[in-house]
Amino acid sequence: MDTLALLKKYNVAAPRYTSYPTVPFWETDKFSEEQWLISVKNTFEDYKTEGISLYIHLPFCESLCTYCGCNTRITKNHGVEQPYINALIKEWDMYLNILGCKPKIKELHLGGGTPTFFSANNLKKLINGILEKCDQSDDAEFSFEAHPDNTTKEHLITLYQLGFKRLSFGIQDFDPKVQLMINRFQTPKQVEEITELARNIGYTSINFDLIYGLPFQNIDGLTETLNYVIKMNPDRIAFYSYAHVPWLKPGQRRYTEKDLPNSEVKFILYNLGKNTLIKAGYENIGMDHFAKKHDSLFVAAQKNTLHRNFMGYTHQHTQLLIGLGVSSISDSYTAFSQNVKTVETYLERIEKCHFPIEKGHILSRKDLILRKHIRNIMCDGKSLFHSGIPKTVHHKLVPLIEDGLVSLNENQLNVTLKGKAFLRNICMAFDERLWEKETNNQIFSIAI
Known part of the structure; x- marks a missing residue:
């Protein structure tokens, strides 16, 4: 997918992830x-x-x-x-x-x-x-x-x-x-x-x-x-x-x-x-x-x-x-x-x-786990999942993988060079509270 198509696809409202949950x-x-x-x-x-x-x-x-x-x-x-x-x-x-x-x-x-x-x-x-x-x-x-x-x-x-x-x-x-x-x-x-x-x-x-x-x-x-x-x-x-x-x-x-x-x-x-x-x-x-x-x-x-x-x-x-x-x-x-x-x-x-x-x-135990992975992605551009990536998260990652924004190496997720411009979108794949409480009201700024 070319850059313009990626922009149109991922230029959505997204948190800045200075914390999780937001x-x-x-x-x-x-x-x-x-x-x-x-x-x-x-x-x-x-x-x-x-x-x-x-x-x-x-x-x-x-x-x-x-x-x-x-x-x-x-x-x-x-x-x-x-x-x-x-x-x-x-x-x-x-x-x-x-x-x-x-x-x-x-x-x-x-x-x-x-x-x-x-x-x-x-x-x-x-x-x-x-x-x-x-x-x-x-x-x-x-x-x-x-x-x-x-x-x-x-x-x-x-x-x-x-x-x-x-x-x-x-x-x-x-x-x-x-x-x-x-x-x-x-x-x-x-x-x-x-x-x-x-x-x-x-x-x-x-x-x-x-x-x-x-x-x-x-x-x-x-x-x-x-x-x-x-x-x-x-x-x-x-x-x-x-x-x-x-x-x-x-x-x-x-x-x-x-x-x-x-x-x-x-x-x-x-x-x-x-x-x-x-x-x-x-x-x-x-x-x-x-x-x-x-x-x-x-x-x-x-x-x-x-x-x-x-x-x-x-x-x-x-x-x-x-x-x-x-x-x-x-x-x-x-x-x-x-x-x-x-x-x-x-x-x-x-x-x-x-x-x-x-x-x-x-924060719940799950909050703490997800916060760790979101912080790893935001800071290091990668995160290791010792017990494997949860199926629900993996499902959300599939389009990001297909578009070349992230790659998986066994249990480690890596942000690609192309993906650095879409960090907020990548973190959204882990944002379980965002999935659960999707709203029609725009509460976040546009990602890019």
């Missing part, structure tokens, strides 16, 4: 806060020497980027910073009471929203408030997301002094027409200057986020963006497919499907980006990610130690991930939980010393 299929009616906290305590005790991962969601932005699918709060009132920081530290204290002793932080990430919405001084208060009550692994990695338009020298120096060595700049596209539609503005000169400044301060890994499939995006514009990016030489590049979900994110209604590249053009944009980055010396890692050979993400991929969690791909592997803040998701290995999604409700729950958990899921 959030829409959590059994929330079987979940309780008590079970969740017990699972956190047990996993912490079982893997105490391993360390934990910590994700902190900072939701505030001064303006709405219309493409964005994240949980955000748009405001120019910076008076919101201190109350939110106080609540984050209090939530962390509540978890520390559950853990019972000092945890060891192996991974810490500030996401958003726009973390650099917060002043450098307030970010220092937050990080010190977290770190003074725990230890750090020798190989701990701290990272944060930054907007090139509002990240200052003070931000970079302050966070570097606190232990941050990796950061990610949200670029998306340099085409002025695209930037106007998505309401996100930064010039190549701005990005070049802030990138150079970060390197001079000492940051060892800089990531650029790019998106293909944005409104009015075209081959010439993306080519120019890629040329600028390659010149700036970031260590990593995340090249995401635009997720058009206006039923979930009303900001995306600023434009219509007619303004977006059609599926054929979008696939051309994907191949343009992939081939350009590989030619420039980047290696294709997992799904959507590219890294230089010196970068820890590439090294982990080579060693088959790449990991994927709710924060995306990482070379750090912990069984316990605690998410703090509005809408943050936590993973105790045997259970998931997600916090409430509005700032007001979050602050109110914390004020009353209640965990701000809105929903969750307790």
Whole structure:
């Protein structure tokens, strides 16, 4: 089957698989806060020497980027910073009471929203408030997301002094027409200057986020963006497919499907980006990610130690991930939980010393097995089935095998080179909860 035919066949709504089960299929009616906290305590005790991962969601932005699918709060009132920081530290204290002793932080990430919405001084208060009550692994990695338009020298120096060595700049596209539609503005000169400044301060890994499939995006514009990016030489590049979900994110209604590249053009944009980055010396890692050979993400991929969690791909592997803040998701290995999604409700729950958990899921034995195989496919491009591939899964794999996207070698499934562009579709063959609860409502973005 030729590439265009494959695109038409597999360009369907599909999860991104930062977890299994995916959030829409959590059994929330079987979940309780008590079970969740017990699972956190047990996993912490079982893997105490391993360390934990910590994700902190900072939701505030001064303006709405219309493409964005994240949980955000748009405001120019910076008076919101201190109350939110106080609540984050209090939530962390509540978890520390559950853990019972000092945890060891192996991974810490500030996401958003726009973390650099917060002043450098307030970010220092937050990080010190977290770190003074725990230890750090020798190989701990701290990272944060930054907007090139509002990240200052003070931000970079302050966070570097606190232990941050990796950061990610949200670029998306340099085409002025695209930037106007998505309401996100930064010039190549701005990005070049802030990138150079970060390197001079000492940051060892800089990531650029790019998106293909944005409104009015075209081959010439993306080519120019890629040329600028390659010149700036970031260590990593995340090249995401635009997720058009206006039923979930009303900001995306600023434009219509007619303004977006059609599926054929979008696939051309994907191949343009992939081939350009590989030619420039980047290696294709997992799904959507590219890294230089010196970068820890590439090294982990080579060693088959790449990991994927709710924060995306990482070379750090912990069984316990605690998410703090509005809408943050936590993973105790045997259970998931997600916090409430509005700032007001979050602050109110914390004020009353209640965990701000809105929903969750307790993983069954089958969930754990399927999650392992989905993670293997997403990270390593292969998975071994010691007891053989279940018949139900094998049936779902048959068309993927016939189309040359995967191959079977005895009990091992391998993703082919052609199949790397269809990882989400391949994982769907294992998604038993998706088969069982098929719905006519589109709840996921298109795969490619």
